Amino acid sequence: MATPVYSGAARTPQRGRPRDASRDDALRQAALEVMAEVGYRALTMDAVAARARAGKATIYRRWESKLDLVIDTCTQLAQQNLTEPDTGSLAGDLREFLSAFAAFLSGPIGKAAQALVGELPHEPELASAFRETFLTAQRGVLRRILERAEERGELRQDAPRGMAVEIAGAALIYRLMLTGDPLDLPFVDRVVDQVLVPLVAKGQ
Amino acid sequence: MATPVYSGAARTPQRGRPRDASRDDALRQAALEVMAEVGYRALTMDAVAARARAGKATIYRRWESKLDLVIDTCTQLAQQNLTEPDTGSLAGDLREFLSAFAAFLSGPIGKAAQALVGELPHEPELASAFRETFLTAQRGVLRRILERAEERGELRQDAPRGMAVEIAGAALIYRLMLTGDPLDLPFVDRVVDQVLVPLVAKGQ
Structure with missing residues (x-):
């Protein structure tokens, strides 16, 4: 029987409002695409927001920095795959x-x-x-x-x-x-x- | 007995005038320093020339592109080490x-x-x-x-x-x-x- 490997993103801040998991996945997907194209150093929250057609504030409500976003994206992807x-x-x-x-x-x-x-x-x-x-x-x-x-x-x-x-x-x-x-x-x-x-x- | 490993830089164009080996080494050293700081993508022949206090033409007489310069630098360093x-x-x-x-x-x-x-x-x-x-x-x-x-x-x-x-x-x-x-x-x-x-x- 297969069980999940990765314990989720401890770094992701949990805020008071309920999270929309599918929205989070879309933002992570956008982060992944931007990183594949320009790399980590050149990735900006603006570029991820634009790719996901989201506001920058939407991203910052979920992840406090691009480091948090990228590490959470890696962890979630690994957990799913x-x-x-x-x-x-x-x-x-x-x-x-x-x-x-x-x-x-x-x-x-x-x-x-x-x-x-x-x-x-x-x-x-x-x-x-x-x-x-x-x-x-x-x-x-x-x-x-x-x-x-x-x-x-x-x-x-x-x-x-x-x-x-x-x-x-x-x-x-x-x-x-x-x-x-x-x-x-x-x-x-x-x-x-x-x-x-x-x-x-x-x-x- | 130790013998050299690397056969030298086949990619380096050989031109008619005699080469100054110590000058070449200084240019390679400059290329190495610039690459360590900014990476390959952001490395320019101008930056290497400035670091080595050489003219850009001096570099282009020896290597026809930054790809040639970087590969030759790697090969020479490996040969020496x-x-x-x-x-x-x-x-x-x-x-x-x-x-x-x-x-x-x-x-x-x-x-x-x-x-x-x-x-x-x-x-x-x-x-x-x-x-x-x-x-x-x-x-x-x-x-x-x-x-x-x-x-x-x-x-x-x-x-x-x-x-x-x-x-x-x-x-x-x-x-x-x-x-x-x-x-x-x-x-x-x-x-x-x-x-x-x-x-x-x-x-x-």
């Missing part, structure tokens, strides 16, 4: 999560994700928020996949779990950002079967 | 090359490297030139390290070499671009000993 798998095997869980993550990165969201990741080194506040939300959540799913594998007796005693979690993320992001090779299912299968499972599982 | 190791063992060669590469990325060049990598998704021509020069050369070194290991009988028959080459680069770039964790010797040791050597070597 990535679920925590529980297939009953280490290889099955890794395959399901990483193929969903690969599809997420190489789909329409990919351009915005690339723009965001590319700007992390220049934007310390964005980098810190991105690490606390998106990256921490993604690592959490991978850690829980490994914990369940251990409960089933699948892991070696000395399995380097932290390294497995890091390499899983690294393999996907490197293709997205550097090599440009396809982030497809055959690649995910090779990462799981050749690298991750032998790295941590017993009797390989 | 990264050598191809031959320590006599797979683990030794990987450790020597990856620790030099980690130091290269986390040193003063790191900011410019981050700026460059961050912009690859938005700059197809830059991405293509970067892959043909820098990335191809880095993969070439790793492939030759694996070939020498095979000649010494260190590799498994079915060693997934392409995956090992990809994971080696991915592990370092992921730290540089995403997690912000240190690219230090203990990390390189863990990547070599926990991931790369078990992935391809016999009897692990």
Whole structure:
């Protein structure tokens, strides 16, 4: 059974009036499109408002800054697109999560994700928020996949779990950002079967 | 014995007059500083000329575009900083090359490297030139390290070499671009000993 991965946007201020969820989604979609086109640094609340045909005040009632808007957009998108798998095997869980993550990165969201990741080194506040939300959540799913594998007796005693979690993320992001090779299912299968499972599982 | 890794800048046009190598280095240094500050997209030949206290014509005599200048700068810097190791063992060669590469990325060049990598998704021509020069050369070194290991009988028959080459680069770039964790010797040791050597070597 799949359960939601991401716990929602703790950074989003909750105000007294009821929120219109579909309006919020339209504003996030606009933020995503603007970010894919111009990147994080050049994104303005004005441009997002114009794209969504909304007033700037409407946006500021929901998010107090562009940092809040962008981090909330990432978190919500991840929550909608990535679920925590529980297939009953280490290889099955890794395959399901990483193929969903690969599809997420190489789909329409990919351009915005690339723009965001590319700007992390220049934007310390964005980098810190991105690490606390998106990256921490993604690592959490991978850690829980490994914990369940251990409960089933699948892991070696000395399995380097932290390294497995890091390499899983690294393999996907490197293709997205550097090599440009396809982030497809055959690649995910090779990462799981050749690298991750032998790295941590017993009797390989 | 260490031999140079990178074969120099094939893209740099050679003109009839003799080149002043130290002047070229000063111009490349200026390009690096400007790129670290403003990124590739916002870099102009004017800004590089001003930084190096040179005329714009001086730069254009050496490089026909900012793409040529930036790719040549990357290639020359890599040539000066990264050598191809031959320590006599797979683990030794990987450790020597990856620790030099980690130091290269986390040193003063790191900011410019981050700026460059961050912009690859938005700059197809830059991405293509970067892959043909820098990335191809880095993969070439790793492939030759694996070939020498095979000649010494260190590799498994079915060693997934392409995956090992990809994971080696991915592990370092992921730290540089995403997690912000240190690219230090203990990390390189863990990547070599926990991931790369078990992935391809016999009897692990």
